Amino acid sequence: MRAFANRHPVWSAILVVIAAIVLWLIFAIWPKGLSDAIGSKKIFLNALFNGVTLGGLYFLVASGFTLIFGLMRNVNMAHGTLYLLGGYIGFYTADSTGYWLLAFPVAFVIVGLLGVLLQYVVFRRMEGQDLRQTLVTIGISIVVADLMLWGFGGNFFNISPPSWLSGPVRTFLVTGAKSSGELVYLTYPMVRIVIFAAAVLVGLAMWLALNRTRIGMLIRAGVDDRDMLSATGARIQLVFAGVFAFGAGLAGIAGVVGGSFQSVAPGEDTRFLLASLVVVIVGGMGSIPGAALGALLIGLAEQFGSVYFPTYAVVLTFIIMVVVLAFRPQGLMGRA
Amino acid sequence: MAVLDAFDPARARDRNWIERVPPAYWVLGLLLLVMPAFAGDFVLYQIMGWTFLLGMIALSLMFLAGYGGMVSLAQMSFAGLAGYLVAIFGDSAITAISQGWPWWITIPLSLALTVLAATGVGWLAVRTEGIYTIMITLAIAAAFFYFTRQNYDLFNGFQGFNTILPPHLFGVDWRAPVPFYYLALFWAVAAYAAVLYLSRAPFGLALQGVRDNPRRMAALGYNVTAHRVAAYAFAGLIAGIGGILLTWQSSQISPGTIGIGPAIDVLVVAVIGGLRHPIGAFLGAFIFVLLKTFAVDVLISLGLSGERFQLLIGLCFLAIVFFSPDGLLGLWDRLRERGLRDPLTGRAKDDR
Numbered sequence: 001m002r003a004f005a006n007r008h009p010v011w012s013a014i015l016v017v018i019a020a021i022v023l024w025l026i027f028a029i030w031p032k033g034l035s036d037a038i039g040s041k042k043i044f045l046n047a048l049f050n051g052v053t054l055g056g057l058y059f060l061v062a063s064g065f066t067l068i069f070g071l072m073r074n075v076n077m078a079h080g081t082l083y084l085l086g087g088y089i090g091f092y093t094a095d096s097t098g099y100w101l102l103a104f105p106v107a108f109v110i111v112g113l114l115g116v117l118l119q120y121v122v123f124r125r126m127e128g129q130d131l132r133q134t135l136v137t138i139g140i141s142i143v144v145a146d147l148m149l150w151g152f153g154g155n156f157f158n159i160s161p162p163s164w165l166s167g168p169v170r171t172f173l174v175t176g177a178k179s180s181g182e183l184v185y186l187t188y189p190m191v192r193i194v195i196f197a198a199a200v201l202v203g204l205a206m207w208l209a210l211n212r213t214r215i216g217m218l219i220r221a222g223v224d225d226r227d228m229l230s231a232t233g234a235r236i237q238l239v240f241a242g243v244f245a246f247g248a249g250l251a252g253i254a255g256v257v258g259g260s261f262q263s264v265a266p267g268e269d270t271r272f273l274l275a276s277l278v279v280v281i282v283g284g285m286g287s288i289p290g291a292a293l294g295a296l297l298i299g300l301a302e303q304f305g306s307v308y309f310p311t312y313a314v315v316l317t318f319i320i321m322v323v324v325l326a327f328r329p330q331g332l333m334g335r336a
Numbered sequence: 337m338a339v340l341d342a343f344d345p346a347r348a349r350d351r352n353w354i355e356r357v358p359p360a361y362w363v364l365g366l367l368l369l370v371m372p373a374f375a376g377d378f379v380l381y382q383i384m385g386w387t388f389l390l391g392m393i394a395l396s397l398m399f400l401a402g403y404g405g406m407v408s409l410a411q412m413s414f415a416g417l418a419g420y421l422v423a424i425f426g427d428s429a430i431t432a433i434s435q436g437w438p439w440w441i442t443i444p445l446s447l448a449l450t451v452l453a454a455t456g457v458g459w460l461a462v463r464t465e466g467i468y469t470i471m472i473t474l475a476i477a478a479a480f481f482y483f484t485r486q487n488y489d490l491f492n493g494f495q496g497f498n499t500i501l502p503p504h505l506f507g508v509d510w511r512a513p514v515p516f517y518y519l520a521l522f523w524a525v526a527a528y529a530a531v532l533y534l535s536r537a538p539f540g541l542a543l544q545g546v547r548d549n550p551r552r553m554a555a556l557g558y559n560v561t562a563h564r565v566a567a568y569a570f571a572g573l574i575a576g577i578g579g580i581l582l583t584w585q586s587s588q589i590s591p592g593t594i595g596i597g598p599a600i601d602v603l604v605v606a607v608i609g610g611l612r613h614p615i616g617a618f619l620g621a622f623i624f625v626l627l628k629t630f631a632v633d634v635l636i637s638l639g640l641s642g643e644r645f646q647l648l649i650g651l652c653f654l655a656i657v658f659f660s661p662d663g664l665l666g667l668w669d670r671l672r673e674r675g676l677r678d679p680l681t682g683r684a685k686d687d688r
Contacts, residue, residue, distance in 0.1 A: 075467045130467045131407060132657065135607055138600060139654035146647040270596050274478045277471045285468070311487050318479040322460060325472065329463040 026173065029183075038308070045173060045186050047307040048300070053192045055299030056199030057261060060254035061272050062279040062291045063206060064247030070223050070286020071243050074123045075130065077137040080273025081144045082248050086111045086255025087264035088148065091157045100162045100260075107252035115248020116241050123244075124237070141269065149266050159259035165191045195257050202250070203292055210288065219243060223286060278317060282324050284334025293332055368521060377513040383625055385516055385585055388524035391621035392578030394605040395614055396571035399531050402611040403540060404567040405547035408461060410473040412602050413480045414454050414572045415579025416594030421446035422580050423497035423589055424490065430497050433490065439503035447576045454572020455565060462564040477599040485591040496590025500583050511584065520581055524618065527574045531614045534570070543567055604653050610665030619664060627652065 005012040026048070030041045038044070065079045076082075089110050090103035122140070126132045160166070168187040210216035218239050221229045230236040258268065275298065283294025301320055305313030324332060372380055393415045401407045426442040428434040437445075457476055461469050484491040502510040502519075510519055534540040543563050545553045550560045583589045592598075601624070609620025631645035660667045 073467075075471070131470075134407075134467060134470055135603075135657040136654065138603070139650055139657055142600070142650035143647060143654060146644065146650060150644065150647070270478075274475060274596070278475050281468075281471060281475060311489065312483075314479050314482040314486060318476070318483075321472075321475060321479075325460050325463055 042186065043307060046188075047303045049186075049188055049192070051300035051303035052296065053196045053261070053299075054303060055296040056196040057254060057257055058275050058279050058295035058299050059203060059292050060199050060257060061251055062276040062283075062295055063203065063288055064250035064254075065276040066280045066283070066286055066288065066291045067206075067250075068244055068247040069280065071219055072123065072240055073128075073130070074119075074244075075134050075137070076118070076123075076247075077134055077273065078118065078141040078144065079248075079251055079276060080269035080271070081141040081148075082111050082115065082251040083255045083258065083272045084148060084264065084266075084269040085114070085144070086252025087159070087259040087268070088152050088157070088255070089252065090256030090259055091159050091264055094159050094256075100159070100165075103159065103256045104253055107256050108249040111252025111255070112245040112249030115251075116245045118248070119241055119244040124240075141273070145266065145269055154266055157259065157264040159256060159264070161191045161260050165194055169193065191260060195261065199257075202253075203288070206288055215239075215242075278321055280331070282321055282331060284331025287331070287333040287335075290331055290333030372514045372517060380517040381513040381585075383629060385513075385520045387618065387622045387625045388520035389578050389582045389585060390602075390605055390625065391618035392524055392527050393575050393582075394602050394609070394617035394621055395527055395531060396575040396578070397602055397606045398609075398611055398614060398617045399534075399574070400567055400571045401606065402613075403535055403543050403547065404564060406461065406564065406567070407470050407603070408457075408473040408568070408571070409470060409599050409603060410454075410457055410461075410477045410480075411571065411575045412594055412599040413477045414450055414457075414575040415582060416484075416589065417453055417480070418446050418450040418576035418579035419500075419583030419589040419593070420484065420491060420497070421449055422583060423500045427499075427501065428497040429499035430492050430495075433492055434497070439505075443580065446580065447573060450576035450579070451569050451572045454575070455569045458565045458568025458572075459561075461568070462561055474596070474599065477594070478596055481591055481595050481599075484594065491591075494591060496588060496593070498588035500587055500589065502584040511587070516585065520585075523577055523581060527577065528614050528618070531574070535614075539563070539566070604649070606663075608653060608656055608663055610663030612662055612665055616663055616665045623664070624649070 025041075025044065061079070061083055065076065068074055068076055068079075086107040090107045093106045094100050094103040118137075118140075122136050123133060126136065167190060169190040171186045171188055173186045208216075210219060218229070218234055221234075222236060222239060226236065254272075255264070258264070258272070262268075279291060279294040279298050281294075282297060283290030283292070297320060298317055301316045302313060305316040309316075328334075368384075371384065375384070393411055396414070397408060397411045400411075422442055423430075424433060425435050425437050425445055426439065427436050457473070460476075461472050464472055484496070485494055487493060504510070508515050510516055535544075542553065542558055545556075546558065546560050546563050553563075554560050582593075586593075605620040605624045606617055607620070608623055609616030609618070627649050628645070631648045635644055635648065656663060656667075660670070662669070
């Protein structure tokens with residue numbers, strides 16, 4: 001961080017100022033003029049929280065995508081399909097057993113196994129043929145999307161979290177003061193906070209596993225130079241299959257999360273495939289911190305955009321992508 | 337992907353141009369010209385008309401992918417943009433937005449703006465390579481789709497525009513089946529000829545050089561980025577013409593026309609036909625249109641629900657990309673090569 005500040009003093013100063021403004025906006029009681037100009041603080045805080053939690057969900061989807069890409073240079077256009085399938089599996093597990101928590105391991109294992117199958121049948125046969133992999137996975141996603149529509153119907157499903165997670169919780173953030181001087185606190189759905197915390201936990205665990213364990217070392221070595229790694233005797237195909245299973249399983253878990261957040265429905269697969277594409281383009285291909293940063297940026301941009309300028313919300317996301325591409329084509333955290 | 341055919345200038349000079357055109361082209365051309373004599377309105381307007389227009393949009397993708405090595409999923413967006421601009425500047429039922437300008441301003445202006453947009457997108461997309469290009473153009477196509485769906489001031493949101501009619505030029509109703517058939521045929525052939533000509537012109541040859549080895553071309557003094565961006569601009573023009581005609585054919589344009597599904601359909605069309613030769617785009621479009629039109633009937637006659645036609649199309653696409661990455665043209669080439677080869681020794685038969 002100090003090295004960054006030394007190299008880019010101007011950017012560091014701008015970032016510090018932005019951070020200070022944001023912190024002030026979050027913690028201070030807004031003066032009346034500000035509330036009149038851009039709406040009440042409650043709207044702002046809700047947009048912020050929704051953006052951050054949506055970013056957590058995007059991170060869960062995109063981190064698997066970026067991990068697979070970073071290690072194997074495989075572009076899995078069926079990633080959104082895996083997400084949606086995880087959502088359906090989670091819904092039926094939670095619905096039939098009554099245990100919400102059980103939905104996560106079941107979705108992780110089943111979707112992870114499908115990921116291994118995909119890696120074994122498709123990607124290993126077409127190693128190094130980018131375009132062909134893309135086309136085949138697009139074909140698979142078209143076929144599976146229609147099969148899912150056939151099997152599960154076109155209805156919206158909602159995975160309902162257990163009672164101890166549902167309902168709002170009062171946070172310590174002040175949204176304003178009543179005329180009597182009594183402070184009003186922000187209330188926020190408990191389940192979103194818990195899920196965001198879980199996403200952060202998953203991110204941290206991934207970072208630790210990548211940087212502090214032997215398997216992480218193998219994966220990082222594979223990202224840098226695959227051929228040398230296999231020449232040293234590491235069983236690279238096993239590592240590949242494992243990473244693919246993990247990335248696909250994460251997409252499955254994200255499907256359950258998304259089903260509890262929003263809903264499981266046809267069309268969500270393309271939506272989340274696109275979200276992960278944009279996130280990894282902005283954050284940088286193959287970088288986990290990049291995926292986290294990109295997911296946060298895109299989640300916030302979507303929520304703030306839809307609150308403050310609804311007809312141009314998509315444009316905000318698009319502008320972020322264009323600016324990043326124009327000045328840093330490899331992504332914010334990507335390596336050139 | 338060898339696109340350049342063996343071409344012997346000495347032999348070509350001996351024959352005049354009529355002899356140089358292969359006989360298959362004459363047969364196909366005559367068949368297409370006299371088709372209105374025996375084909376019904378539905379075949380002319382829906383099947384052949386749609387084939388030509390979809391083929392043009394797929395042709396623009398084929399040009400970028402086959403000669404430039406850049407797979408762009410934004411071609412449908414350029415087509416849609418041109419259609420939208422014609423609706424905004426020209427006439428439609430949404431009089432609050434449509435300006436009602438005459439066609440000789442509307443059409444050139446729409447095409448010029450489309451080419452401008454394609455150039456901008458190209459400039460962004462060529463900063464990346466290979467697989468990244470697909471992702472970025474897909475993201476751009478999706479952004480444009482969501483934008484048109486959300487924006488009511490300019491694009492009239494979810495509804496889009498309807499009753500967009502071609503101008504009554506020379507006293508002909510260009511939306512009647514036979515005139516529209518010839519209109520679509522004319523522009524499809526023009527686009528096909530333009531791509532074929534450009535692929536042998538210095539620009540096209542340089543573009544193919546850039547595809548095969550950008551570093552060497554840069555070392556030879558070619559501006560790699562400029563060639564790629566120019567290819568996007570040209571492809572944008574073809575897609576734009578196709579898009580305007582497509583808007584006239586259905587007389588409406590809405591976000592559904594340019595969604596992610598249609599954007600991927602264009603890729604499906606181009607890949608089914610084969611990215612190696614411009615004719616592949618039209619071949620793929622023909623098969624795609626036939627599938628889309630008749631898959632429901634086929635499924636119902638097999639005792640399945642007609643709703644599963646997307647599954648049938650997806651499976652066809654999957655089978656083709658899985659077994660023959662070069663599409664039907666590649667399959668054809670492989671079969672022909674197998675025919676030319678001696679089955680015992682594997683060597684080429686010399687007398688054929």
